[in-house]
Every structure is written in structure tokens, then in C-alpha cells.
Amino acid sequence: MNFSYYIAKRYAFSKSKNKAINIITAIASAGIIVSAIAMFVVLSVFSGLRTYSLSFVNDLDPDLKVYPEEGKSFFVGDNQVQQLWESGLFEGVSRVIEDRVLINYKEKQTVVYIKGVDSDFTYVSDYDEKVEYGNWLEYDTKECVVGLGVARLLSLGLYDNENSFEAIAIKPGKGVIDNPESGFLRKNFFPVGVYYVSNDELDDKYIFAEIDEVRQLLSLSDRHISSLELKLTQGVSEREAKKLLGQVFGTSVLVKNKIQLNDALYRMLNTENFVVYLIFVLVVIMALFTLVGALIMIILEKQANIRTLFNLGVEQKSLKRVFLYQGLIITIVGSVMGIFLGVLLVLLQEKFSLLMIREGLAYPVEFDFYNVVIVFLSITVLGYVASYIASTRVNRNYLDLPKE
Incomplete structure (x- = not known):
């Protein structure tokens, strides 16, 4: 097994002795889960509204x-x-x-x-x-x-x-x-x-x-x-x-x-969908600030362990990957859990019409696997960037190495 991934997995799924770090990590994980749920549900709602709006076009034009x-x-x-x-x-x-x-x-x-x-x-x-x-x-x-x-x-x-x-x-x-x-x-x-x-x-x-x-x-x-x-x-x-x-x-x-007969409608729906996606990307970015903070605190806490590993011959690049992988693990697990809960909410709305616009008309939602891929890739890519930023904390000063 990859050394960096092995250490990262142990850090990700074990509790820290510092309660503050555990709380911040839990908040970061919860933020990723909630943002994944919100992004998937809202995109599913817009998919449903799009299908509902275009049903008139498909039936009548x-x-x-x-x-x-x-x-x-x-x-x-x-x-x-x-x-x-x-x-x-x-x-x-x-x-x-x-x-x-x-x-x-x-x-x-x-x-x-x-x-x-x-x-x-x-x-x-x-x-x-x-x-x-x-x-x-x-x-x-x-x-x-x-x-x-x-x-x-x-x-x-x-x-x-x-x-x-x-x-x-x-x-x-x-x-x-x-x-x-x-x-x-x-x-x-x-x-x-x-x-x-x-x-x-x-x-x-x-x-x-x-x-x-x-x-x-x-x-x-x-x-x-x-x-x-x-x-x-x-x-x-x-x-x-x-x-x-x-x-x-x-x-x-x-x-x-x-489509050409209703080009204005299609442009409006596509623009609305893209704008909503960008808004929720910003929400995910805000949630990932907490992840960056949690990773930096973990890096500071594990400084003695990391220095020991370095002295045993582990390369600085591999030590950076430990925290990069740890952030990715937290991000991927959180996004998968959030998407699962989001899919469950969407399917319940489709099946049981839990929310109604008016009597006889349920709030339109539509499960689309494309939305699953979009949410997962968006959160994973942003999580990678956040983890990479945090992992750069493992530098020569952190390891107490003399300046070149």
C-alpha cells in the first residue's frame, strides 16, 4: 500500500488527542456533506423545473x-x-x-x-x-x-x-x-x-x-x-x-x-442552471475553508511525528502527500455521503410528493445521474485544491531544515 495514503487514512479515521481539532474536523466534514446535499437537491430541482417547462414545448410545438x-x-x-x-x-x-x-x-x-x-x-x-x-x-x-x-x-x-x-x-x-x-x-x-x-x-x-x-x-x-x-x-x-x-x-x-423555436426559453433555463451551479460552488468553497483550517491544525499537531518520519528517510514530497490524501479522503467521503442523502431526498419527493406547489402539483424534481457526476467532481476538485493548499504547510521551516 502507498505509504502516504496509509498514514493519511489513519489520520483521517482516528481521533486526535486535541478535542478542538476533532470538533473542527467534524464541522468541516459536516459542511462538505451539507453542501453536497444542497448542491445536488437544487440541481435536481432545476432539472425538474426544466423538464416541467419544456413539457409544454414537447407536447405542443x-x-x-x-x-x-x-x-x-x-x-x-x-x-x-x-x-x-x-x-x-x-x-x-x-x-x-x-x-x-x-x-x-x-x-x-x-x-x-x-x-x-x-x-x-x-x-x-x-x-x-x-x-x-x-x-x-x-x-x-x-x-x-x-x-x-x-x-x-x-x-x-x-x-x-x-x-x-x-x-x-x-x-x-x-x-x-x-x-x-x-x-x-x-x-x-x-x-x-x-x-x-x-x-x-x-x-x-x-x-x-x-x-x-x-x-x-x-x-x-x-x-x-x-x-x-x-x-x-x-x-x-x-x-x-x-x-x-x-x-x-x-x-x-x-x-x-x-429548440430553435424556443431558443430564448432554452437560453434562459441553461443560464439559470449555470448561475445556480456557480452559487453553490461558492458555498462549497466556503465549506472547504474549514477543511483547510482543520488540516493545518492537524499538521501542527503532528509536527513531531512528521519530523521523525523525515529523519527516518521519508521524502518531504511524500509527507506533503499525507495531508493532501487526508483532505481528499475527508472530501470524497463527505461528498459521497451528501450525494447519497441528496439522492434519497429527491427520490422521496418523486415518489411521495412531500412538497407541493399547490394541490395536485408537486414541486418538480428529477433524478439525473449527470447531476451526481457534476456534484462529485466539483467537490472533489475543490477539495483537492483546498488539501493541496493546506499540505504546502509541510515545508522546510516546518521540518526545521536549514535554508538553502
């Missing part, structure tokens, strides 16, 4: 979305859509028209996005499964589905055929408008369903209606759409699908995946 490179709309022929279906690369191909409109209902108004969808829309998105009240719209009708936030703001009722709401869009064109009324296009819709996705931004954002009705409202020509939403067949790569889209539509379109 298409795998790929095709946009016009310029302008708000582009032409898509039936033969192009047929090519996509026949390729076998897509489970769903849906034509969509989307724009902002003003909604007017019983002297109440709000601006929302109206989204005209075809009968294939339910293949690419799960909005129809999020309908909380009523049902999804029937096609070739003036029915629509609104978000819960919109319904509350306008006090909308379902199946109220006598009180439809009015959607108002700006009429496309150029030049000066003589009559303000002629600058707008209007169309009535009847709400038959209310969707709810537990996200205020999405619940306040959309009204879904039949694509031809929205096309008339926005005065778009036949087969012009705002975007094409696609769901990939299982096992099909994004690269393969994009290659086909390039062949079908050329370079006049842009294709985005879920």
Missing part, C-alpha cells in the same frame, strides 16, 4: 416548422404536401395560418394570435388534448377554441350562438385609407372549447379556428399559408427530414426544430 424566408406567408401546393406524406418521414403534415388580430366581445377587447389549422393539425400537436371545457373545433365551420386566459378576460361562454365574438384584422394593401372602417376585415367565430396548459403565456396567446375561415379573415389567397408544421416519424433523423424539405421547397424557406 411541432418537431419541425417551415417558415417563409421573407414575408408572412408562402405558397404550398397540394403536390408538395403529398410528397411529404408519401416520403414516410412524417407522421403529420399540417398547414397553418397565423397572425395577430383584435378580438371584440360584448364591449371587451384583447389582442391575440388567431391560428388557422387544418384537420391534420392534431397529428403534430396535442392542443386538442388540452381542451379543458367543451371540445375541439369541427372543420368547415366557424367554430373556434380559445385559451383559458382569453376566455376569462372576455368572459366568453361556450356554444353561445347568439353572442359570437368578432375577430378584426388589418386589411392588406398600400396607400392612404379614406374611410377607417374600410381598413379592417371582420369575421365572427363561435367558441366551442377552452384549452388550458398551465402556462399563462400560452393560455393568453391563441385562438384556434378552421384554416379557410382564417384565410378569408386575413385575405390570403388560396394555398398561401404562414407555416407548415411537421411531426417526424419515430426513428427519422432531423437531418434527413430537412434534406427532403430542401428538395421540396428549395432555399426560399426556413426550417426550425423545437
Whole structure:
């Protein structure tokens, strides 16, 4: 067995005659354990919040979305859509028209996005499964589905055929408008369903209606759409699908995946996670100051023993390693214990929902082995640095050697 490691292990697991050193060492070990628990639990909470936040993206956004490179709309022929279906690369191909409109209902108004969808829309998105009240719209009708936030703001009722709401869009064109009324296009819709996705931004954002009705409202020509939403067949790569889209539509379109559609959300989540990690690295560093102090006190206490070993022929470098290894042993044991307790807390929360945000919604946490590795490596590396700093105390003055 390595000599330095053998001595370090005995020092690490045996009590000192000095009670103060035992107390400081215990405090240092407890600090490492608690900081490991805290870092792992918080990273697991952010993993859970990330998964919870992205669940809306994964359920509601298409795998790929095709946009016009310029302008708000582009032409898509039936033969192009047929090519996509026949390729076998897509489970769903849906034509969509989307724009902002003003909604007017019983002297109440709000601006929302109206989204005209075809009968294939339910293949690419799960909005129809999020309908909380009523049902999804029937096609070739003036029915629509609104978000819960919109319904509350306008006090909308379902199946109220006598009180439809009015959607108002700006009429496309150029030049000066003589009559303000002629600058707008209007169309009535009847709400038959209310969707709810537990996200205020999405619940306040959309009204879904039949694509031809929205096309008339926005005065778009036949087969012009705002975007094409696609769901990939299982096992099909994004690269393969994009290659086909390039062949079908050329370079006049842009294709985005879920991450690109929500790049701001992904950046925010990644930044938050990194900042929290840095904060807890600082917490670990503060805990390791106590370890440095404990090791220095142990070095001072063991001065006579170390000098004896040196006189017996043990190299100064090996004596330094004794305290480097001792600090590493304390760090590794503390981090493993802390991670174990942290994993236990996270699994208990996942299984039994010990902490609740509100009734029916447990605080989201997620066990991720990646977090285990991050916490262990972070504490071990910082523990190595702290132990190395303390071990430099074993120098020529400490051994009473003459200066060179």
C-alpha cells in the first residue's frame, strides 16, 4: 500500500488527542456533506423545473416548422404536401395560418394570435388534448377554441350562438385609407372549447379556428399559408427530414426544430442552471475553508511525528502527500455521503410528493445521474485544491531544515 495514503487514512479515521481539532474536523466534514446535499437537491430541482417547462414545448410545438424566408406567408401546393406524406418521414403534415388580430366581445377587447389549422393539425400537436371545457373545433365551420386566459378576460361562454365574438384584422394593401372602417376585415367565430396548459403565456396567446375561415379573415389567397408544421416519424433523423424539405421547397424557406423555436426559453433555463451551479460552488468553497483550517491544525499537531518520519528517510514530497490524501479522503467521503442523502431526498419527493406547489402539483424534481457526476467532481476538485493548499504547510521551516 502507498505509504502516504496509509498514514493519511489513519489520520483521517482516528481521533486526535486535541478535542478542538476533532470538533473542527467534524464541522468541516459536516459542511462538505451539507453542501453536497444542497448542491445536488437544487440541481435536481432545476432539472425538474426544466423538464416541467419544456413539457409544454414537447407536447405542443411541432418537431419541425417551415417558415417563409421573407414575408408572412408562402405558397404550398397540394403536390408538395403529398410528397411529404408519401416520403414516410412524417407522421403529420399540417398547414397553418397565423397572425395577430383584435378580438371584440360584448364591449371587451384583447389582442391575440388567431391560428388557422387544418384537420391534420392534431397529428403534430396535442392542443386538442388540452381542451379543458367543451371540445375541439369541427372543420368547415366557424367554430373556434380559445385559451383559458382569453376566455376569462372576455368572459366568453361556450356554444353561445347568439353572442359570437368578432375577430378584426388589418386589411392588406398600400396607400392612404379614406374611410377607417374600410381598413379592417371582420369575421365572427363561435367558441366551442377552452384549452388550458398551465402556462399563462400560452393560455393568453391563441385562438384556434378552421384554416379557410382564417384565410378569408386575413385575405390570403388560396394555398398561401404562414407555416407548415411537421411531426417526424419515430426513428427519422432531423437531418434527413430537412434534406427532403430542401428538395421540396428549395432555399426560399426556413426550417426550425423545437429548440430553435424556443431558443430564448432554452437560453434562459441553461443560464439559470449555470448561475445556480456557480452559487453553490461558492458555498462549497466556503465549506472547504474549514477543511483547510482543520488540516493545518492537524499538521501542527503532528509536527513531531512528521519530523521523525523525515529523519527516518521519508521524502518531504511524500509527507506533503499525507495531508493532501487526508483532505481528499475527508472530501470524497463527505461528498459521497451528501450525494447519497441528496439522492434519497429527491427520490422521496418523486415518489411521495412531500412538497407541493399547490394541490395536485408537486414541486418538480428529477433524478439525473449527470447531476451526481457534476456534484462529485466539483467537490472533489475543490477539495483537492483546498488539501493541496493546506499540505504546502509541510515545508522546510516546518521540518526545521536549514535554508538553502
